Amino acid sequence: xxxxxDVIHVVFIHTVGCYGSIEKLGAYASMVRYTKHGVEFEELFxxxxxxxxxxxxxxxxxESD
Numbered sequence: 001x002x003x004x005x006d007v008i009h010v011v012f013i014h015t016v017g018c019y020g021s022i023e024k025l026g027a028y029a030s031m032v033r034y035t036k037h038g039v040e041f042e043e044l045f046x047x048x049x050x051x052x053x054x055x056x057x058x059x060x061x062x063e064s065d
Contacts, residue, residue, distance in 0.1 A: 002062040010054040013045065020050075 009022040013034060020034025023042060032050060033042045 001064060004060040004062070006058040006060065008056040008058075009052050010056065011050040011052050013050045015045070015049050019053075022052075 009025065011020050011022060011032060012018075013020055013032060016034065016036065018034055018036050020032045022030050023033050024031040026047070029044050029046050030050075031042060032045050033040065035041070
C-alpha cells in the first residue's frame with residue numbers, strides 16, 4: 001500500500017487584496033496562483049507579501065496487488 005499526500009496552502013495576498021494558493025513554496029519567495037476579476041494569475045511573491053491562512057491535505061492511498 002502506498003500513501004501520498006497533496007498539500008494546498010491557502011493564502012491572503014496583502015499587495016493584491018485577494019486569496020490564492022501556493023503552487024511552489026520557496027524559502028524567500030513563492031509562486032502563487034490567484035484569480036482577480038475573473039482572470040487567473042500566477043506570480044512570484046516574496047513570502048512577506050502574503051499570509052498562509054489554511055492548509056488542506058488530501059491523502060491518496062494506492063493498494064498494490
